[in-house]
Amino acid sequence: MGSHWSVLPVEKTHPDGLCQLLADVASAWGTMNDSSAYLDYQASAPVDPAVLEAMNRAxxxxxxxxxxxxxxxxxxxxxxxxxxxxxxxxxxxxxxxxxxxxxxxxxxxxxxxxxxxxxxxxxxxxxxxxxxxxxxxxxxxxxxxxxxxxxxxxxxxxxxxxxxxxxxxxxxxxxxxxxxxxxxxxxxxxxxxxxxxxxxxxxxxxxxxxxxxxxxxxxxxxxxxxxxxxxxxxxxxxxxxxxxxxxxxxxxxxxxxxxxxxxxxxxxxxxxxxxxxxxxxxxxxELLARQGGVERPKVAAMRSRLSDSLSAHGVEFAITVAGTPRHPGCLHVRLPGVDAVDLLTRLQPHVAASTGSACTSGIIGPSEVLLAIGMTADEAAECVRFSVGRFTTSAEVWFAAERIARAIAAQRQA
The missing domain is CATH 3.40.640.10 (Type I PLP-dependent aspartate aminotransferase-like (Major domain))
Incomplete structure (x- = not known):
């Protein structure tokens, strides 16, 4: 699942149960990443094992x-x-x-x-x-x-x-x-x-x-x-x-x-x-304060790798506000001719991404953000937000790109 940082000392309150808990988390991530990709960090990022460990003690x-x-x-x-x-x-x-x-x-x-x-x-x-x-x-x-x-x-x-x-x-x-x-x-x-x-x-x-x-x-x-x-x-x-x-x-x-x-x-x-x-x-x-300066460039590099992987699989897309300074993990794209909602449905349960903010889930109509920056309602309906983060791996990114290309092809055939 990629590396993580353990910053705080471990209290040996319940060592056997705690070690098993962390092992279960790592195993779950490894199993998931073999057959799926989590690209929705801006909605909610996975809990770091060091965080889970400290909370378990509390x-x-x-x-x-x-x-x-x-x-x-x-x-x-x-x-x-x-x-x-x-x-x-x-x-x-x-x-x-x-x-x-x-x-x-x-x-x-x-x-x-x-x-x-x-x-x-x-x-x-x-x-x-x-x-x-x-x-x-x-x-x-x-x-x-x-x-x-x-x-x-x-x-x-x-x-x-x-x-x-x-x-x-x-x-x-x-x-x-x-x-x-x-x-x-x-x-x-x-x-x-x-x-x-x-x-x-x-x-x-x-x-x-x-x-x-x-x-x-x-x-x-x-x-x-x-x-x-x-x-x-x-x-x-x-x-x-x-x-x-x-x-x-x-x-x-x-x-x-x-x-x-x-x-x-x-x-x-x-x-x-x-x-x-x-x-x-x-x-x-605490983790972010100590590791953020190293982590953010790595996340930005993984975002670029996702973009390159999509291109390598023949996916046509336009990056939203490409020339503006952006969140290092955010890849918001418009996929011309693609129904974004249908695409995300076709990607289940293998790829997690979003058409916008999780807090606006269930609200009918185009994104107010995309309309505000000058997109039409039809253009907004072609947009997907992919977001990567601390635990995103190259294998996940390549897997996601392959699945996305396949889903787009199936949508167009339909």
Whole structure:
């Protein structure tokens, strides 16, 4: 299945069971890769064995991180504190600026809704790009019911936000400017620091959805000048169900909570802290902090190998926004004359890929992202997103290309 990195020391709590668990994971990957290819890392990356190992240790010991009367609670709290530091270190933040959530969607909702509701009464405009994730665009739309005006910033055919249009729309009436650092469908990397500087110059609260950015390159709260970030574990070989919203101390105001309860996470996000999941996110961040500089070029090389393999098998395709800086693992292509949905169905159960964001699965109609960059509905229906990552192998890529070519041929014969 390719190499992985073991960063943290192994606690020998249950050595036999733990070794068997990791062996089962490795065996499953090896068996799967013989007859299938997982090319949907941007939807959810496989859990790294080192992450699984650390989570297994945390699950083996009971304890609520908010229980202050006994050692089990203290141990859980310590594990959460370590994870908070690991997340903070990855994004150049302080641990007390990190608030754990159920994932990036909740983090985005907290940032957009919470920051808008805390804004001065004179600020009633929300600016988002036309290619934002729905966990940004939908809360922004919902704020219209509370007297806010939401505006979508246009993007060019290159998938980048029009900075001149952003400058024209920024003034001291803007409450929140929210941008996605790396697009989840086409992989475009935005000039985040430049946009944040424009937003902060007029006193707006600047939120950055960095969900896909962690795997794409360094994420730096301070260097970007953002007031908040949204993160998710399962995009970086961590577990599903946990993420974080990072709120800078120097933000112009603190977001209000959007849910209420026990007062955990300094009152910003109530609910029992899922210690094992937080541990998993922390270890995933630790792995990426140590190995990301080496891993990302390897992933980009594997993306190129996938592109070359498709060409070698006679597949005709056009890479979306080919000249724009993109996520190293994202290969978004248009396959002229190919029904993308039908193609992915024909590829089952051998190749996992996507026509777009998993969070828009089930929504009828062309991708809003592809329409925003100037594609027609028919062109958008010919697009597939392949995404590779840490464990992708050359054999997987070649196998996938052969299967894709065969499925396209069968579709055209039909």
């Amino acid at each position: 699950y083996a010991t009971p304890g609520n991180a908010s229980a202050e009367e006994h050692s089990f609670g203290w141990r859980a709290r310590n594990r959460v504190d370590v994870a908070r530091r690991q997340v903070a270190d990855l994004v150049n933040a302080e641990p007390d600026e990190v608030y754990f959530t159920s994932g990036a969607s909740e983090a985005n909702n907290i940032a957009v809704l919470g920051a808008a509701r805390s804004a001065p009464a004179s600020r009633r405009r929300i600016l988002v790009s036309a290619i934002e994730h729905r966990s940004i665009s939908e809360p922004a739309r919902a704020l219209k019911l509370e007297g806010f005006c939401t505006e979508a910033l246009p993007v060019g055919r290159d998938g980048l936000i029009d900075l001149e249009a952003l400058k024209d729309r920024l003034d001291d009436n803007v409450a929140v400017l929210s941008v996605m650092a790396v697009n989840n469908e086409i992989g475009t990397i935005q000039p985040t620091a430049e946009m944040a500087a424009l937003g902060r110059a007029v006193g707006a609260f600047v939120h950055v959805d960095a969900t896909q950015a962690l795997a794409a390159g360094p994420v730096d709260l301070r260097a970007w000048g953002a007031d908040s970030l949204a993160l998710s574990a399962h995009k970086i070989c961590g577990p599903s169900g946990v993420g974080a919203v990072v709120v800078a101390e120097e933000a112009p105001w603190r977001p209000q909570p959007i849910a209420f309860g026990g007062g955990q996470e300094a009152g910003l996000r109530p609910g029992t802290i899922p210690t094992p999941l937080c541990v998993g996110l922390g270890v995933a961040c």
